[in-house]
Amino acid sequence: MRNLINILDLSVEELDELIAVADDILEDPDKYREVCKSKILATLFYEPSTRTRLSFESAMLSLGGQVLGFSEASSSSAAKGESVADTIAIVSGYADIIAMRHPKEGAPLVAARHARVPIINAGDGGHYHPTQTLADLLTIHHEKGRFDHLTIGLCGDLKFGRTVHSLIEAMSRYEGVKFVLISPEELKLPSFVKQEYIKDKKIPYVQSTSLDEVIGTLDILYMTRVQKERFFNEEDYVRLKDSYILTTEKMKLAREDMIVMHPLPRVNEISTAVDDDPRACYFRQTYYGKLMRMALIMKLLDLKV
Amino acid sequence: MKIDAIKNGIVIDHIAAGCGMQLYNMLGLDKLDCSVAIIKNAPSLKMGKKDIIKIDSHFDVNLDIVSFVSPEATVNIIENEVCVEKRKTELPERLVNIIKCKNPRCITTVEQEITQEFVLTDRKKREYRCIYCDTKAEVNR
Ligand SMILES: [Zn+2]
Numbered sequence: 001m002r003n004l005i006n007i008l009d010l011s012v013e014e015l016d017e018l019i020a021v022a023d024d025i026l027e028d029p030d031k032y033r034e035v036c037k038s039k040i041l042a043t044l045f046y047e048p049s050t051r052t053r054l055s056f057e058s059a060m061l062s063l064g065g066q067v068l069g070f071s072e073a074s075s076s077s078a079a080k081g082e083s084v085a086d087t088i089a090i091v092s093g094y095a096d097i098i099a100m101r102h103p104k105e106g107a108p109l110v111a112a113r114h115a116r117v118p119i120i121n122a123g124d125g126g127h128y129h130p131t132q133t134l135a136d137l138l139t140i141h142h143e144k145g146r147f148d149h150l151t152i153g154l155c156g157d158l159k160f161g162r163t164v165h166s167l168i169e170a171m172s173r174y175e176g177v178k179f180v181l182i183s184p185e186e187l188k189l190p191s192f193v194k195q196e197y198i199k200d201k202k203i204p205y206v207q208s209t210s211l212d213e214v215i216g217t218l219d220i221l222y223m224t225r226v227q228k229e230r231f232f233n234e235e236d237y238v239r240l241k242d243s244y245i246l247t248t249e250k251m252k253l254a255r256e257d258m259i260v261m262h263p264l265p266r267v268n269e270i271s272t273a274v275d276d277d278p279r280a281c282y283f284r285q286t287y288y289g290k291l292m293r294m295a296l297i298m299k300l301l302d303l304k305v
Numbered sequence: 306m307k308i309d310a311i312k313n314g315i316v317i318d319h320i321a322a323g324c325g326m327q328l329y330n331m332l333g334l335d336k337l338d339c340s341v342a343i344i345k346n347a348p349s350l351k352m353g354k355k356d357i358i359k360i361d362s363h364f365d366v367n368l369d370i371v372s373f374v375s376p377e378a379t380v381n382i383i384e385n386e387v388c389v390e391k392r393k394t395e396l397p398e399r400l401v402n403i404i405k406c407k408n409p410r411c412i413t414t415v416e417q418e419i420t421q422e423f424v425l426t427d428r429k430k431r432e433y434r435c436i437y438c439d440t441k442a443e444v445n446r
Contacts, residue, residue: 034367038407084412085416085418103410104411104412104414105408105410105412105438105439106412106413107437109437110411110416110437124393125410126410130329
């Protein structure tokens with residue numbers, strides 16, 4: 001593998017490899033302090049995403065490498081109309097590996113076709129965001145200790161939430177997985193996702209509009225933001241938003257060993273009182289994200305300790 | 306209805322009824338100087354109804370386009386009023402610069418020079434998807 005565009009570019013075996021490296025970094029980060037010495041990561045962000053960019057940069061710096069790049073299109077040559085292909089051809093001469101975020105779907109694939117160095121898709125519009133999925137997978141691995149035989153609840157905006165789609169895609173490869181889809185009618189999982197990743201693979205699933213009713217059955221609760229803009233009118237939004245807010249009361253209905261995940265940033269869908277619950281692992285999730293990005297950079301650069 | 310037989314040229318036969326015009330446009334036959342005939346809804350034993358296109362020259366027909374629009378179609382090469390070759394088409398694995406992605410969020414809509422590329426994702430359903438954004442190709446066939 002030379003690039004990471006879609007999470008399915010990684011086989012289950014490659015994923016296990018990345019997780020093993022991430023585990024080892026977690027154990028002994030010092031060992032990795034100079035792996036990427038004299039290597040440069042370019043972060044080309046055609047739209048701002050501070051969290052993702054910081055995670056990539058922190059990952060590279062922790063490996064002893066250096067970073068350069070831009071954080072929005074207006075401060076890059078794209079503002080002057082330069083094509084992705086040209087920018088990538090040039091940056092290939094400046095960096096050893098490129099993490100790219102772009103508002104248009106497929107831009108990282110275009111980049112990969114013109115690059116002389118590995119490309120990591122750091123999000124292309126509403127399409128893919130594989131390193132978020134890597135963060136999610138390491139979280140599940142660490143907090144649950146397995147990928148198989150899990151009941152995974154996905155709650156909130158399942159229609160536009162690309163992290164949800166990728167997670168379903170990735171988790172549907174494991175045995176004994178069951179999905180519980182929790183959302184208002186307006187934000188249900190798109191039928192093509194349901195068909196391809198759930199129905200076609202004969203994976204059991206439950207659909208519900210009530211978090212209260214199903215929370216007690218879950219091993220994992222993956223929360224997402226319910227955005228106001230997704231609704232046609234204010235009324236519907238106000239009526240619905242509270243049913244998809246995770247509170248300490250709702251947590252009382254959940255299993256002792258259920259974990260709560262969230263791709264962050266959150267707005268109000270998880271009440272801050274839940275943060276102190278040991279089952280809440282969304283902040284640990286961001287750290288796992290950095291570890292997986294470190295492991296990924298090493299793999300794509302073919303570096304080992 | 307009678308259309309004169311072609312002396313030297315091409316007959317695309319067994320086009321699914323209703324697809325003749327689309328095939329005409331996609332093959333760029335509007336740009337030809339020679340006579341071209343489209344026959345719509347011709348009776349067919351095998352298909353009930355079919356479309357036929359007759360081209361009065363040895364135009365280099367892109368077989369990928371033919372099979373994409375109508376996989377059952379056959380391309381017959383005519384010389385001296387005799388069919389000298391029958392080309393059976395096959396659903397292509399890839400469509401390169403044949404159709405355009407309609408997804409407004411796709412990178413190909415902002416960067417025009419990028420190769421438009423679709424790959425066959427479901428042979429039974431004849432489904433193609435854009436390699437950049439995974440959007441299904443829209444065809445009115
Ligand atoms: Zn596209």
